[in-house]
Amino acid sequence: MSGSSTHKPRPDIWRTLASVVTVLVFLFLLVPIAAVLPLSFSSGSFLSYPMPGLSLRWYEELLTNYKWLLALKNSAVVGVGAAALSTVLGLSAAIAMNGLGPRARAIVNGFLIAPMVMPVIIMAVGLYLFLSDLGLAGTITGMILAHTVIGTPYVVISATAALQNFDMQLIRAAKSLGASPWMAYRRVMLPAIRPAIVAGSLFAFVASFDEVVIVLFLAGPGQVTLPVRLFEGIRDELTPVVIAAAAVMISISVGLMTVIEILRRKSVARRGMA
Template sequence: MGPGLGAGRGAAAGHRPARSRLRQAGAGPAGHGRDEELSDNSSLRTPSQRIAWTATIVVSTLVFIFLMAPILAIMPLSFSSGSYLTYPLPGLSLRWYDDFITSPRWMNSLKNSMIIGVASTLLSMVLGTLAALGLAQWKSRFKPLVLAFVLSPVVVPGVITAVGLYFSFAPIGLTGSYLGLIMAHTALATPFVVITVGATLQSFDTNLARAAASLGASPLEAFRRVILPLILPGLASGALFAFATSFDEVVIVLFMAGPEQRTLPREMFSGIRENISPTITAAAVILTTISVILLATLEALRRRNERLKGGG
Protein backbone atom coordinates (compact mmCIF):
# COMPACT_ATOMS: atom_id res chain seq x y z
CA MET A 1 0.00 0.00 0.00
CA GLY A 2 2.88 2.39 0.80
CA PRO A 3 4.64 1.94 -2.55
CA GLY A 4 1.35 2.37 -4.43
CA LEU A 5 0.54 5.58 -2.57
CA GLY A 6 4.06 6.88 -3.27
CA ALA A 7 3.70 6.06 -6.95
CA GLY A 8 0.36 7.88 -7.09
CA ARG A 9 1.86 10.96 -5.48
CA GLY A 10 4.78 10.84 -7.90
CA ALA A 11 2.43 10.64 -10.86
CA ALA A 12 0.42 13.59 -9.53
CA ALA A 13 3.62 15.54 -9.02
CA GLY A 14 4.59 14.70 -12.57
CA HIS A 15 1.29 16.01 -13.89
CA ARG A 16 1.55 19.34 -12.05
CA PRO A 17 4.40 20.76 -14.18
CA ALA A 18 2.53 19.68 -17.28
CA ARG A 19 -0.60 21.52 -16.15
CA SER A 20 1.52 24.52 -15.22
CA ARG A 21 3.10 24.50 -18.67
CA LEU A 22 -0.33 24.28 -20.25
CA ARG A 23 -1.52 27.26 -18.22
CA GLN A 24 1.59 29.22 -19.15
CA ALA A 25 1.06 28.34 -22.78
CA GLY A 26 -2.52 29.56 -22.54
CA ALA A 27 -1.27 32.81 -21.04
CA GLY A 28 1.17 33.28 -23.93
CA PRO A 29 0.52 34.84 -27.31
CA ALA A 30 -2.21 32.35 -28.15
CA GLY A 31 -3.97 32.97 -24.84
CA HIS A 32 -3.57 36.71 -25.29
CA GLY A 33 -5.09 36.40 -28.73
CA ARG A 34 -8.08 34.58 -27.29
CA ASP A 35 -8.50 37.34 -24.68
CA GLU A 36 -8.39 39.98 -27.41
CA GLU A 37 -10.94 38.03 -29.42
CA LEU A 38 -13.27 37.85 -26.43
CA SER A 39 -12.75 41.56 -25.81
CA ASP A 40 -13.53 42.35 -29.46
CA ASN A 41 -16.64 40.18 -29.33
CA SER A 42 -17.82 41.91 -26.16
CA SER A 43 -17.36 45.33 -27.79
CA LEU A 44 -19.61 44.44 -30.73
CA ARG A 45 -23.07 45.94 -30.48
CA THR A 46 -26.34 44.42 -31.51
CA PRO A 47 -28.31 46.12 -34.32
CA SER A 48 -30.69 47.72 -31.82
CA GLN A 49 -27.75 49.08 -29.80
CA ARG A 50 -26.15 50.52 -32.93
CA ILE A 51 -29.45 52.18 -33.89
CA ALA A 52 -29.82 53.65 -30.39
CA TRP A 53 -26.22 54.93 -30.48
CA THR A 54 -26.74 56.53 -33.89
CA ALA A 55 -30.01 58.12 -32.77
CA THR A 56 -28.27 59.55 -29.69
CA ILE A 57 -25.55 61.11 -31.83
CA VAL A 58 -28.10 62.59 -34.26
CA VAL A 59 -30.31 64.03 -31.50
CA SER A 60 -27.30 65.47 -29.65
CA THR A 61 -26.07 67.11 -32.85
CA LEU A 62 -29.50 68.61 -33.56
CA VAL A 63 -29.77 69.97 -30.00
CA PHE A 64 -26.28 71.47 -30.29
CA ILE A 65 -27.18 73.14 -33.59
CA PHE A 66 -30.45 74.42 -32.09
CA LEU A 67 -28.59 75.99 -29.16
CA MET A 68 -25.73 77.43 -31.19
CA ALA A 69 -27.71 78.68 -34.21
CA PRO A 70 -28.76 82.02 -32.64
CA ILE A 71 -25.19 82.79 -31.60
CA LEU A 72 -23.80 81.82 -34.97
CA ALA A 73 -26.43 83.98 -36.68
CA ILE A 74 -25.72 87.07 -34.57
CA MET A 75 -21.93 87.07 -34.76
CA PRO A 76 -21.62 87.81 -38.51
CA LEU A 77 -24.26 90.55 -38.27
CA SER A 78 -22.12 92.41 -35.72
CA PHE A 79 -19.46 92.84 -38.43
CA SER A 80 -21.90 94.10 -41.06
CA SER A 81 -21.30 97.45 -42.73
CA GLY A 82 -25.02 97.90 -43.38
CA SER A 83 -27.48 99.80 -41.21
CA TYR A 84 -29.96 96.94 -41.01
CA LEU A 85 -29.87 93.37 -39.72
CA THR A 86 -30.01 91.61 -43.07
CA TYR A 87 -28.35 88.75 -44.90
CA PRO A 88 -26.32 88.66 -47.08
CA LEU A 89 -23.93 91.15 -45.54
CA PRO A 90 -23.28 94.19 -47.75
CA GLY A 91 -19.73 94.32 -46.39
CA LEU A 92 -17.54 93.86 -43.33
CA SER A 93 -16.93 96.62 -40.83
CA LEU A 94 -16.21 97.27 -37.14
CA ARG A 95 -18.45 100.34 -37.06
CA TRP A 96 -20.94 98.80 -34.64
CA TYR A 97 -18.22 97.85 -32.16
CA ASP A 98 -16.91 101.39 -32.46
CA ASP A 99 -20.43 102.68 -31.88
CA PHE A 100 -20.72 100.47 -28.79
CA ILE A 101 -17.40 101.63 -27.33
CA THR A 102 -17.92 105.33 -28.07
CA SER A 103 -21.57 105.47 -26.99
CA PRO A 104 -22.04 106.87 -23.45
CA ARG A 105 -25.35 105.02 -23.22
CA TRP A 106 -23.85 101.59 -23.90
CA MET A 107 -20.75 102.23 -21.79
CA ASN A 108 -22.87 103.36 -18.87
CA SER A 109 -24.99 100.21 -19.11
CA LEU A 110 -21.85 98.05 -19.19
CA LYS A 111 -20.49 99.90 -16.16
CA ASN A 112 -23.75 99.34 -14.27
CA SER A 113 -23.68 95.64 -15.10
CA MET A 114 -20.12 95.33 -13.81
CA ILE A 115 -20.83 97.27 -10.59
CA ILE A 116 -23.99 95.34 -9.77
CA GLY A 117 -22.50 92.01 -10.85
CA VAL A 118 -19.30 92.32 -8.80
CA ALA A 119 -21.09 93.65 -5.70
CA SER A 120 -23.79 90.97 -5.75
CA THR A 121 -21.18 88.27 -6.37
CA LEU A 122 -19.13 89.31 -3.34
CA LEU A 123 -22.23 89.41 -1.13
CA SER A 124 -23.48 86.06 -2.40
CA MET A 125 -20.06 84.49 -1.74
CA VAL A 126 -20.22 85.55 1.91
CA LEU A 127 -23.88 84.64 2.46
CA GLY A 128 -23.73 81.43 0.43
CA THR A 129 -20.61 80.17 2.19
CA LEU A 130 -22.08 80.85 5.63
CA ALA A 131 -25.33 79.14 4.65
CA ALA A 132 -23.52 76.11 3.22
CA LEU A 133 -21.33 75.74 6.32
CA GLY A 134 -24.34 76.03 8.60
CA LEU A 135 -26.39 73.51 6.63
CA ALA A 136 -23.46 71.07 6.48
CA GLN A 137 -23.12 71.05 10.28
CA TRP A 138 -26.82 71.21 11.11
CA LYS A 139 -28.46 67.88 11.89
CA SER A 140 -32.20 68.35 11.92
CA ARG A 141 -35.28 66.96 10.26
CA PHE A 142 -36.07 70.50 9.10
CA LYS A 143 -32.81 70.75 7.14
CA PRO A 144 -34.36 69.74 3.76
CA LEU A 145 -37.11 72.33 4.25
CA VAL A 146 -34.61 75.10 5.02
CA LEU A 147 -32.42 74.05 2.08
CA ALA A 148 -35.43 74.18 -0.24
CA PHE A 149 -36.24 77.68 1.03
CA VAL A 150 -32.64 78.84 0.45
CA LEU A 151 -32.62 77.42 -3.09
CA SER A 152 -36.11 78.66 -3.98
CA PRO A 153 -34.91 81.66 -6.06
CA VAL A 154 -33.48 79.18 -8.57
CA VAL A 155 -36.81 77.36 -8.94
CA VAL A 156 -39.32 80.21 -8.70
CA PRO A 157 -39.98 81.96 -12.04
CA GLY A 158 -38.13 85.22 -12.43
CA VAL A 159 -41.29 87.26 -12.97
CA ILE A 160 -42.75 86.11 -9.65
CA THR A 161 -39.49 86.90 -7.87
CA ALA A 162 -39.34 90.33 -9.52
CA VAL A 163 -42.92 91.19 -8.52
CA GLY A 164 -42.30 90.06 -4.94
CA LEU A 165 -39.10 92.07 -4.69
CA TYR A 166 -40.77 95.14 -6.16
CA PHE A 167 -43.62 95.16 -3.65
CA SER A 168 -41.14 94.47 -0.83
CA PHE A 169 -38.62 97.14 -1.80
CA ALA A 170 -40.96 99.89 -3.03
CA PRO A 171 -42.32 100.89 0.42
CA ILE A 172 -38.79 101.37 1.80
CA GLY A 173 -37.50 103.28 -1.22
CA LEU A 174 -35.10 100.68 -2.62
CA THR A 175 -36.54 100.62 -6.12
CA GLY A 176 -34.60 102.69 -8.61
CA SER A 177 -31.40 102.40 -6.54
CA TYR A 178 -28.13 100.51 -6.85
CA LEU A 179 -28.56 99.06 -3.36
CA GLY A 180 -31.94 97.58 -4.23
CA LEU A 181 -30.63 96.01 -7.44
CA ILE A 182 -27.57 94.60 -5.69
CA MET A 183 -29.73 93.07 -2.94
CA ALA A 184 -32.13 91.60 -5.51
CA HIS A 185 -29.30 90.11 -7.59
CA THR A 186 -27.69 88.76 -4.42
CA ALA A 187 -30.91 86.91 -3.61
CA LEU A 188 -30.79 85.31 -7.06
CA ALA A 189 -27.08 84.48 -6.99
CA THR A 190 -26.66 83.14 -3.44
CA PRO A 191 -28.24 79.72 -4.13
CA PHE A 192 -25.54 78.93 -6.69
CA VAL A 193 -22.84 79.50 -4.08
CA VAL A 194 -24.76 77.36 -1.58
CA ILE A 195 -24.97 74.53 -4.12
CA THR A 196 -21.31 74.52 -5.15
CA VAL A 197 -19.84 75.08 -1.68
CA GLY A 198 -22.26 72.54 -0.20
CA ALA A 199 -21.17 69.96 -2.78
CA THR A 200 -17.52 70.60 -1.85
CA LEU A 201 -18.30 70.20 1.85
CA GLN A 202 -19.72 66.74 1.20
CA SER A 203 -16.16 65.42 0.90
CA PHE A 204 -14.73 67.66 3.63
CA ASP A 205 -13.18 65.88 6.62
CA THR A 206 -14.48 67.63 9.74
CA ASN A 207 -11.67 66.09 11.78
CA LEU A 208 -9.33 68.63 10.18
CA ALA A 209 -11.24 71.51 11.73
CA ARG A 210 -11.35 69.72 15.08
CA ALA A 211 -7.61 69.13 14.90
CA ALA A 212 -7.01 72.82 14.21
CA ALA A 213 -9.19 73.75 17.20
CA SER A 214 -7.34 71.28 19.44
CA LEU A 215 -4.07 72.95 18.45
CA GLY A 216 -5.34 76.30 19.68
CA ALA A 217 -6.69 77.85 16.49
CA SER A 218 -9.66 80.17 16.83
CA PRO A 219 -12.76 79.43 14.71
CA LEU A 220 -11.88 82.27 12.33
CA GLU A 221 -8.27 81.10 12.00
CA ALA A 222 -9.37 77.49 11.48
CA PHE A 223 -11.70 78.63 8.72
CA ARG A 224 -9.03 80.76 7.07
CA ARG A 225 -6.22 78.21 7.26
CA VAL A 226 -8.06 74.87 6.98
CA ILE A 227 -11.60 75.13 5.63
CA LEU A 228 -11.27 77.95 3.10
CA PRO A 229 -8.40 76.41 1.07
CA LEU A 230 -10.35 73.15 0.77
CA ILE A 231 -13.66 74.72 -0.31
CA LEU A 232 -12.01 77.32 -2.55
CA PRO A 233 -12.75 75.43 -5.84
CA GLY A 234 -16.44 75.23 -4.98
CA LEU A 235 -16.47 78.85 -3.85
CA ALA A 236 -14.83 80.01 -7.08
CA SER A 237 -17.32 78.01 -9.16
CA GLY A 238 -20.22 79.48 -7.23
CA ALA A 239 -18.83 82.98 -7.68
CA LEU A 240 -18.65 82.51 -11.45
CA PHE A 241 -22.23 81.24 -11.57
CA ALA A 242 -23.34 84.14 -9.38
CA PHE A 243 -21.66 86.74 -11.57
CA ALA A 244 -23.06 85.19 -14.75
CA THR A 245 -26.56 85.16 -13.23
CA SER A 246 -26.34 88.81 -12.21
CA PHE A 247 -24.72 89.96 -15.43
CA ASP A 248 -27.40 88.30 -17.57
CA GLU A 249 -30.46 89.23 -15.48
CA VAL A 250 -33.05 91.43 -17.19
CA VAL A 251 -36.46 90.68 -15.62
CA ILE A 252 -35.65 92.03 -12.17
CA VAL A 253 -33.94 95.05 -13.72
CA LEU A 254 -37.12 95.84 -15.66
CA PHE A 255 -39.08 95.97 -12.39
CA MET A 256 -36.48 97.48 -10.06
CA ALA A 257 -34.12 99.74 -12.02
CA GLY A 258 -34.48 103.44 -12.63
CA PRO A 259 -33.10 105.42 -15.58
CA GLU A 260 -29.64 105.53 -14.01
CA GLN A 261 -29.41 101.78 -13.33
CA ARG A 262 -29.92 100.46 -16.85
CA THR A 263 -27.74 97.38 -17.25
CA LEU A 264 -26.41 95.92 -20.49
CA PRO A 265 -29.19 93.30 -20.90
CA ARG A 266 -31.76 96.00 -20.08
CA GLU A 267 -30.27 98.30 -22.71
CA MET A 268 -30.32 95.49 -25.28
CA PHE A 269 -33.95 94.73 -24.45
CA SER A 270 -34.89 98.38 -24.88
CA GLY A 271 -32.93 98.59 -28.12
CA ILE A 272 -34.83 95.67 -29.60
CA ARG A 273 -38.19 97.22 -28.68
CA GLU A 274 -37.48 100.86 -29.52
CA ASN A 275 -34.80 101.07 -32.17
CA ILE A 276 -33.31 97.98 -33.79
CA SER A 277 -29.68 98.82 -34.43
CA PRO A 278 -26.81 96.48 -35.35
CA THR A 279 -25.06 97.84 -32.25
CA ILE A 280 -27.21 95.36 -30.36
CA THR A 281 -25.45 92.51 -32.13
CA ALA A 282 -22.06 93.90 -31.09
CA ALA A 283 -23.29 94.06 -27.49
CA ALA A 284 -24.60 90.50 -27.79
CA VAL A 285 -21.23 89.24 -29.04
CA ILE A 286 -19.45 91.00 -26.18
CA LEU A 287 -21.90 89.51 -23.67
CA THR A 288 -21.44 86.06 -25.21
CA THR A 289 -17.66 86.43 -25.08
CA ILE A 290 -17.82 87.24 -21.37
CA SER A 291 -19.99 84.16 -20.79
CA VAL A 292 -17.58 81.94 -22.72
CA ILE A 293 -14.65 83.26 -20.68
CA LEU A 294 -16.53 82.50 -17.46
CA LEU A 295 -17.37 78.97 -18.64
CA ALA A 296 -13.77 78.33 -19.69
CA THR A 297 -12.56 79.52 -16.30
CA LEU A 298 -15.09 77.27 -14.59
CA GLU A 299 -13.95 74.27 -16.62
CA ALA A 300 -10.30 75.03 -15.82
CA LEU A 301 -11.13 75.16 -12.11
CA ARG A 302 -13.02 71.87 -12.35
CA ARG A 303 -10.11 70.11 -14.04
CA ARG A 304 -7.66 71.56 -11.53
CA ASN A 305 -9.84 70.28 -8.70
CA GLU A 306 -9.94 66.81 -10.27
CA ARG A 307 -6.15 66.78 -10.65
CA LEU A 308 -5.72 67.77 -7.01
CA LYS A 309 -8.11 65.01 -5.91
CA GLY A 310 -6.32 62.49 -8.10
CA GLY A 311 -2.94 63.51 -6.74
CA GLY A 312 -4.18 63.24 -3.20
Protein backbone atom coordinates (compact mmCIF):
# COMPACT_ATOMS: atom_id res chain seq x y z
CA MET A 1 0.00 0.00 0.00
CA SER A 2 1.39 3.38 -0.90
CA GLY A 3 1.29 6.22 1.54
CA SER A 4 -0.56 8.46 -0.88
CA SER A 5 -4.24 9.05 -0.11
CA THR A 6 -7.00 9.91 -2.49
CA HIS A 7 -8.52 13.34 -2.13
CA LYS A 8 -11.96 14.32 -3.28
CA PRO A 9 -11.87 17.12 -5.82
CA ARG A 10 -12.36 20.45 -4.10
CA PRO A 11 -15.46 22.29 -5.28
CA ASP A 12 -14.85 25.34 -7.41
CA ILE A 13 -15.63 28.02 -4.82
CA TRP A 14 -15.20 30.91 -7.23
CA ARG A 15 -17.55 29.40 -9.80
CA THR A 16 -20.18 28.82 -7.13
CA LEU A 17 -19.74 32.36 -5.84
CA ALA A 18 -20.07 33.76 -9.37
CA SER A 19 -23.27 31.77 -9.87
CA VAL A 20 -24.72 33.07 -6.61
CA VAL A 21 -23.83 36.66 -7.47
CA THR A 22 -25.37 36.25 -10.94
CA VAL A 23 -28.61 34.95 -9.46
CA LEU A 24 -28.72 37.81 -6.95
CA VAL A 25 -28.18 40.38 -9.72
CA PHE A 26 -30.98 38.86 -11.79
CA LEU A 27 -33.29 38.89 -8.77
CA PHE A 28 -32.37 42.52 -8.06
CA LEU A 29 -33.31 43.47 -11.62
CA LEU A 30 -36.36 41.28 -12.14
CA VAL A 31 -38.17 41.22 -8.78
CA PRO A 32 -39.29 44.91 -8.96
CA ILE A 33 -40.64 44.32 -12.47
CA ALA A 34 -42.41 41.13 -11.41
CA ALA A 35 -43.93 42.98 -8.46
CA VAL A 36 -45.34 45.80 -10.59
CA LEU A 37 -46.58 44.03 -13.74
CA PRO A 38 -49.56 42.28 -12.07
CA LEU A 39 -51.04 45.73 -11.40
CA SER A 40 -51.84 45.97 -15.12
CA PHE A 41 -54.61 43.43 -14.44
CA SER A 42 -56.08 45.38 -11.55
CA SER A 43 -59.72 46.38 -11.70
CA GLY A 44 -59.00 49.45 -9.59
CA SER A 45 -57.98 52.91 -10.76
CA PHE A 46 -54.85 53.22 -8.65
CA LEU A 47 -51.55 51.41 -8.29
CA SER A 48 -52.03 49.65 -5.01
CA TYR A 49 -51.92 46.27 -3.33
CA PRO A 50 -54.02 44.33 -2.56
CA MET A 51 -55.81 44.63 -5.89
CA PRO A 52 -59.61 44.97 -5.64
CA GLY A 53 -60.01 42.44 -8.45
CA LEU A 54 -58.72 41.25 -11.81
CA SER A 55 -59.64 42.91 -15.07
CA LEU A 56 -58.40 43.56 -18.60
CA ARG A 57 -59.87 47.07 -18.65
CA TRP A 58 -56.47 48.75 -18.84
CA TYR A 59 -55.38 46.67 -21.82
CA GLU A 60 -58.71 47.53 -23.43
CA GLU A 61 -58.04 51.20 -22.81
CA LEU A 62 -54.54 50.81 -24.22
CA LEU A 63 -55.99 49.39 -27.44
CA THR A 64 -58.87 51.88 -27.74
CA ASN A 65 -57.43 55.15 -26.44
CA TYR A 66 -56.37 57.37 -29.34
CA LYS A 67 -53.23 58.70 -27.64
CA TRP A 68 -51.88 55.25 -26.83
CA LEU A 69 -52.79 53.84 -30.24
CA LEU A 70 -51.08 56.75 -31.99
CA ALA A 71 -47.97 56.27 -29.86
CA LEU A 72 -47.90 52.53 -30.63
CA LYS A 73 -48.37 53.21 -34.34
CA ASN A 74 -45.57 55.80 -34.37
CA SER A 75 -43.23 53.40 -32.57
CA ALA A 76 -43.99 50.64 -35.07
CA VAL A 77 -43.58 52.88 -38.14
CA VAL A 78 -40.35 54.47 -36.91
CA GLY A 79 -38.96 51.14 -35.70
CA VAL A 80 -39.66 49.29 -38.96
CA GLY A 81 -38.39 52.18 -41.09
CA ALA A 82 -35.23 52.59 -39.04
CA ALA A 83 -34.59 48.83 -39.01
CA ALA A 84 -34.96 48.62 -42.80
CA LEU A 85 -32.58 51.53 -43.43
CA SER A 86 -30.15 50.27 -40.79
CA THR A 87 -30.09 46.85 -42.47
CA VAL A 88 -29.29 48.28 -45.89
CA LEU A 89 -26.62 50.68 -44.62
CA GLY A 90 -25.10 48.31 -42.06
CA LEU A 91 -24.90 45.36 -44.44
CA SER A 92 -23.40 47.53 -47.20
CA ALA A 93 -20.82 48.90 -44.76
CA ALA A 94 -19.95 45.42 -43.48
CA ILE A 95 -19.44 44.07 -47.02
CA ALA A 96 -17.31 47.10 -47.92
CA MET A 97 -15.19 46.73 -44.77
CA ASN A 98 -14.66 43.05 -45.52
CA GLY A 99 -12.41 44.04 -48.43
CA LEU A 100 -10.27 46.50 -46.43
CA GLY A 101 -7.00 45.87 -44.68
CA PRO A 102 -6.95 45.29 -40.91
CA ARG A 103 -5.95 48.86 -39.99
CA ALA A 104 -8.41 50.57 -42.32
CA ARG A 105 -11.13 48.14 -41.24
CA ALA A 106 -10.55 48.97 -37.57
CA ILE A 107 -10.74 52.72 -38.26
CA VAL A 108 -13.93 52.49 -40.32
CA ASN A 109 -15.51 50.07 -37.84
CA GLY A 110 -14.75 52.41 -34.95
CA PHE A 111 -16.39 55.27 -36.82
CA LEU A 112 -19.50 53.22 -37.62
CA ILE A 113 -20.10 51.96 -34.08
CA ALA A 114 -19.40 55.34 -32.45
CA PRO A 115 -23.14 56.02 -31.88
CA MET A 116 -23.21 53.06 -29.48
CA VAL A 117 -20.68 54.64 -27.11
CA MET A 118 -21.52 58.31 -27.56
CA PRO A 119 -23.69 59.88 -24.81
CA VAL A 120 -27.26 59.83 -26.06
CA ILE A 121 -27.91 63.44 -25.05
CA ILE A 122 -25.08 64.60 -27.32
CA MET A 123 -26.47 62.46 -30.12
CA ALA A 124 -29.93 63.94 -29.59
CA VAL A 125 -28.72 67.56 -29.68
CA GLY A 126 -26.57 66.95 -32.75
CA LEU A 127 -29.34 65.17 -34.63
CA TYR A 128 -31.84 67.87 -33.70
CA LEU A 129 -29.60 70.65 -35.02
CA PHE A 130 -28.79 68.72 -38.20
CA LEU A 131 -32.36 67.66 -38.98
CA SER A 132 -33.74 71.09 -38.11
CA ASP A 133 -31.59 72.63 -40.82
CA LEU A 134 -33.11 70.10 -43.25
CA GLY A 135 -36.64 70.87 -42.08
CA LEU A 136 -37.11 67.31 -40.79
CA ALA A 137 -37.40 67.97 -37.06
CA GLY A 138 -40.88 67.15 -35.85
CA THR A 139 -41.52 64.64 -38.64
CA ILE A 140 -41.70 60.86 -38.81
CA THR A 141 -39.06 60.91 -41.56
CA GLY A 142 -36.67 62.80 -39.31
CA MET A 143 -37.16 60.31 -36.47
CA ILE A 144 -36.60 57.37 -38.82
CA LEU A 145 -33.32 58.91 -39.99
CA ALA A 146 -32.27 59.64 -36.41
CA HIS A 147 -33.05 56.11 -35.25
CA THR A 148 -31.20 54.73 -38.27
CA VAL A 149 -28.06 56.33 -36.85
CA ILE A 150 -28.40 54.40 -33.58
CA GLY A 151 -29.57 51.18 -35.24
CA THR A 152 -26.94 50.81 -37.97
CA PRO A 153 -24.08 49.84 -35.59
CA TYR A 154 -26.01 46.74 -34.48
CA VAL A 155 -26.33 45.55 -38.07
CA VAL A 156 -22.66 46.35 -38.75
CA ILE A 157 -21.49 44.29 -35.77
CA SER A 158 -23.76 41.34 -36.55
CA ALA A 159 -22.99 41.26 -40.28
CA THR A 160 -19.24 41.76 -39.76
CA ALA A 161 -19.09 38.81 -37.36
CA ALA A 162 -20.91 36.62 -39.88
CA LEU A 163 -18.69 37.71 -42.78
CA GLN A 164 -15.56 36.76 -40.86
CA ASN A 165 -16.67 33.14 -41.15
CA PHE A 166 -17.76 33.41 -44.78
CA ASP A 167 -15.46 32.04 -47.47
CA MET A 168 -15.06 34.77 -50.09
CA GLN A 169 -13.79 32.12 -52.52
CA LEU A 170 -17.44 31.20 -53.02
CA ILE A 171 -18.11 34.67 -54.45
CA ARG A 172 -15.15 34.37 -56.82
CA ALA A 173 -16.33 30.91 -57.88
CA ALA A 174 -19.82 32.24 -58.62
CA LYS A 175 -18.40 35.07 -60.71
CA SER A 176 -16.18 32.66 -62.62
CA LEU A 177 -19.30 30.68 -63.52
CA GLY A 178 -20.91 33.73 -65.08
CA ALA A 179 -22.82 35.27 -62.16
CA SER A 180 -22.88 39.05 -61.95
CA PRO A 181 -21.51 40.62 -58.73
CA TRP A 182 -25.05 41.42 -57.54
CA MET A 183 -26.26 37.87 -58.25
CA ALA A 184 -23.22 36.37 -56.53
CA TYR A 185 -23.86 38.39 -53.39
CA ARG A 186 -27.62 37.79 -53.47
CA ARG A 187 -27.53 34.05 -54.24
CA VAL A 188 -24.37 33.01 -52.38
CA MET A 189 -23.46 35.45 -49.59
CA LEU A 190 -26.82 36.68 -48.33
CA PRO A 191 -28.35 33.20 -47.73
CA ALA A 192 -25.25 32.20 -45.76
CA ILE A 193 -25.36 35.20 -43.41
CA ARG A 194 -29.15 35.68 -43.34
CA PRO A 195 -29.55 34.81 -39.61
CA ALA A 196 -26.98 37.46 -38.68
CA ILE A 197 -28.69 40.04 -40.89
CA VAL A 198 -32.10 39.35 -39.38
CA ALA A 199 -30.65 39.46 -35.86
CA GLY A 200 -29.02 42.82 -36.56
CA SER A 201 -32.30 44.16 -37.96
CA LEU A 202 -34.19 43.06 -34.87
CA PHE A 203 -31.57 44.68 -32.64
CA ALA A 204 -32.00 47.91 -34.61
CA PHE A 205 -35.78 47.69 -34.20
CA VAL A 206 -35.50 47.13 -30.43
CA ALA A 207 -33.07 50.05 -30.10
CA SER A 208 -35.52 52.29 -31.95
CA PHE A 209 -38.59 50.97 -30.12
CA ASP A 210 -37.08 51.72 -26.68
CA GLU A 211 -35.53 55.11 -27.52
CA VAL A 212 -36.74 58.09 -25.47
CA VAL A 213 -34.19 60.92 -25.41
CA ILE A 214 -33.84 61.43 -29.16
CA VAL A 215 -37.62 61.34 -29.58
CA LEU A 216 -38.03 64.00 -26.88
CA PHE A 217 -35.85 66.32 -28.99
CA LEU A 218 -37.27 65.51 -32.42
CA ALA A 219 -40.92 64.53 -32.03
CA GLY A 220 -43.76 66.94 -32.59
CA PRO A 221 -47.19 66.55 -30.93
CA GLY A 222 -48.24 63.98 -33.53
CA GLN A 223 -45.01 61.94 -33.50
CA VAL A 224 -44.94 60.82 -29.86
CA THR A 225 -43.79 57.22 -29.54
CA LEU A 226 -44.83 54.63 -26.96
CA PRO A 227 -41.82 55.10 -24.60
CA VAL A 228 -42.38 58.88 -24.55
CA ARG A 229 -46.13 58.42 -24.03
CA LEU A 230 -45.27 56.05 -21.19
CA PHE A 231 -43.00 58.69 -19.67
CA GLU A 232 -45.77 61.27 -19.92
CA GLY A 233 -48.24 58.84 -18.37
CA ILE A 234 -45.97 58.30 -15.36
CA ARG A 235 -45.70 62.05 -14.92
CA ASP A 236 -49.31 63.09 -15.55
CA GLU A 237 -51.72 60.17 -15.09
CA LEU A 238 -50.30 57.35 -13.01
CA THR A 239 -52.94 54.67 -13.61
CA PRO A 240 -52.59 50.94 -14.35
CA VAL A 241 -52.77 51.69 -18.09
CA VAL A 242 -49.16 52.82 -17.76
CA ILE A 243 -48.22 49.40 -16.38
CA ALA A 244 -50.18 47.74 -19.20
CA ALA A 245 -48.19 49.76 -21.77
CA ALA A 246 -44.95 48.81 -20.02
CA ALA A 247 -45.98 45.15 -20.08
CA VAL A 248 -46.58 45.36 -23.83
CA MET A 249 -43.17 46.96 -24.39
CA ILE A 250 -41.44 44.34 -22.23
CA SER A 251 -43.24 41.51 -24.05
CA ILE A 252 -42.23 42.85 -27.46
CA SER A 253 -38.61 43.34 -26.41
CA VAL A 254 -38.34 39.91 -24.75
CA GLY A 255 -39.98 38.24 -27.74
CA LEU A 256 -37.60 39.88 -30.20
CA MET A 257 -34.56 39.09 -28.06
CA THR A 258 -35.69 35.45 -27.93
CA VAL A 259 -35.88 35.39 -31.72
CA ILE A 260 -32.40 36.95 -31.90
CA GLU A 261 -31.00 34.24 -29.62
CA ILE A 262 -32.59 31.51 -31.74
CA LEU A 263 -31.08 33.05 -34.88
CA ARG A 264 -27.70 33.32 -33.17
CA ARG A 265 -27.74 29.62 -32.30
CA LYS A 266 -28.76 28.72 -35.84
CA SER A 267 -25.90 30.82 -37.18
CA VAL A 268 -23.41 29.13 -34.84
CA ALA A 269 -24.75 25.69 -35.80
CA ARG A 270 -24.47 26.56 -39.48
CA ARG A 271 -20.84 27.67 -39.06
CA GLY A 272 -20.11 24.44 -37.18
CA MET A 273 -21.49 22.39 -40.07
CA ALA A 274 -19.54 24.37 -42.68
